[in-house]
Amino acid sequence: MMMSNGSFKNIGKEAIVPESTDGIKIYLESTDDQYILRNWFSTFNFYDKLSFESVSETRGDGGCRLVLKKVENSQLKAFGIVDRDILLADPNFKNSLWWEIDDEVFLSQKPYGEKIFVLPRWELENYLFHPQALASLVADKRLNTMTSAADIAKLLCDHEDDMVAITLLSTISPKRVGEQVLRDKSGEGLSEAILKQLLIQADVLESEQIKIKCFAENKQDPIERWQRLSRLLDGKRIMHRIDDLLFSGKVKLESERGALAGHIAKHKPLIDSALTNWLKDIYQSTA
Incomplete structure (x- = not known):
C-alpha cells in the first residue's frame, strides 16, 4: 500500500x-x-x-x-x-x-x-533531485517564489562547487566523515575546512573536484548540466545543501522523499x- x-x-x-x-x-x-x-x-x-x-x-x-x-x-x-x-x-x-x-x-x-x-547515479535518491520534482515541492510548500525547474536548476548549478566539495568527504575518505560542522561554510571556507578534516593537500582536493565536475560534460543548459553532474554527487550530503538553498532549512528533503518520488511517478519520462x-x-x- x-x-x-x-x-x-x-x-x-x-x-x-x-x-x-x-x-x-x-x-x-x-x-x-x-x-x-x-x-x-x-x-x-x-x-x-x-x-x-x-x-x-x-x-x-x-x-x-x-x-x-x-x-x-x-x-x-x-x-x-x-x-x-x-x-x-x-x-x-x-x-x-x-x-x-x-x-x-x-x-x-x-x-x-x-x-x-x-x-x-550515486544512489537511488539522486533521481529524486530532478529540478522538475523539486519545483513541484517548492510550489507545494509555498515558501519560495522560485517554482521554475529551470530557475531551480540554475540555483543548484550556481552552487555546484560546494556540492562537489562536500561529496569529496565520501570519495576521498575511506570512512564516512560527518559534514554537519561544515553546513554553514561555502566557497574557499568550505574547501579549507575539508582540507583540514581530510588531512590532504590542496592539489589533491582540486584534482578530485575536476574528476567529479567532468560528469557535467560541459553542458550549459542548467537542467541538463545538473542532471549530468548529480550522477556523481553524494545524495545524502547534498540533500542538506538543497534544503538550505530552496527552503532555508525550513523543509527537510529527508522527510519529503515520498513526495518527490510521487511527483516523478506522475511524470513517467522522469523515471x-x-x-x-x-x-x-x-x-x-x-x-
Missing part, C-alpha cells in the same frame, strides 16, 4: 515482504528503495510480475552486498538493484568503472553479472529509462 504523505518515516519492518515463490524477485538495498520503486512502477504493465523486496531496513547495513548475496543464493527468479556507490567501496572498480562518464559504457559493463543492475528498460527485459525474458 502506498503511503499518503511525503515521508518515509513510517516505512519499517512491516514493509519488508517475506520471500514468496511467485513472480520475479527484485532485491533492493533498503525499504526506502522499495517504496520508491513500487511507487514508480505500480502502473506499468509488467509490475504484477515483479516483487520488489528489501534486504535491509536502511542503507548502511551493508545493503548492497546483501543484495548480491540474496541474488546469488536464491533458488528463485531473482535479480537485484544496487547504488553506484558500491563501486566506490570495491577495489576492483573504484579507480575505473566508478569514474566512467558515458552511461552507455557504464551500463554495458555489468560488474556483478547480468542479474544485478548498478544505478548510474530512469535505463532502469525501466532493464525491468522490461527481465519481464519479457522470464515470461
Whole structure:
C-alpha cells in the first residue's frame, strides 16, 4: 500500500515482504528503495510480475552486498538493484568503472553479472533531485517564489562547487566523515575546512573536484548540466545543501522523499529509462 504523505518515516519492518515463490524477485538495498520503486512502477504493465523486496531496513547495513548475496543464493527468479556507490567501496572498480562518464559504457559493463543492475547515479535518491520534482515541492510548500525547474536548476548549478566539495568527504575518505560542522561554510571556507578534516593537500582536493565536475560534460543548459553532474554527487550530503538553498532549512528533503518520488511517478519520462528498460527485459525474458 502506498503511503499518503511525503515521508518515509513510517516505512519499517512491516514493509519488508517475506520471500514468496511467485513472480520475479527484485532485491533492493533498503525499504526506502522499495517504496520508491513500487511507487514508480505500480502502473506499468509488467509490475504484477515483479516483487520488489528489501534486504535491509536502511542503507548502511551493508545493503548492497546483501543484495548480491540474496541474488546469488536464491533458488528463485531473482535479480537485484544496487547504488553506484558500491563501486566506490570495491577495489576492483573504484579507480575505473566508478569514474566512467558515458552511461552507455557504464551500463554495458555489468560488474556483478547480468542479474544485478548498478544505478548510474550515486544512489537511488539522486533521481529524486530532478529540478522538475523539486519545483513541484517548492510550489507545494509555498515558501519560495522560485517554482521554475529551470530557475531551480540554475540555483543548484550556481552552487555546484560546494556540492562537489562536500561529496569529496565520501570519495576521498575511506570512512564516512560527518559534514554537519561544515553546513554553514561555502566557497574557499568550505574547501579549507575539508582540507583540514581530510588531512590532504590542496592539489589533491582540486584534482578530485575536476574528476567529479567532468560528469557535467560541459553542458550549459542548467537542467541538463545538473542532471549530468548529480550522477556523481553524494545524495545524502547534498540533500542538506538543497534544503538550505530552496527552503532555508525550513523543509527537510529527508522527510519529503515520498513526495518527490510521487511527483516523478506522475511524470513517467522522469523515471530512469535505463532502469525501466532493464525491468522490461527481465519481464519479457522470464515470461
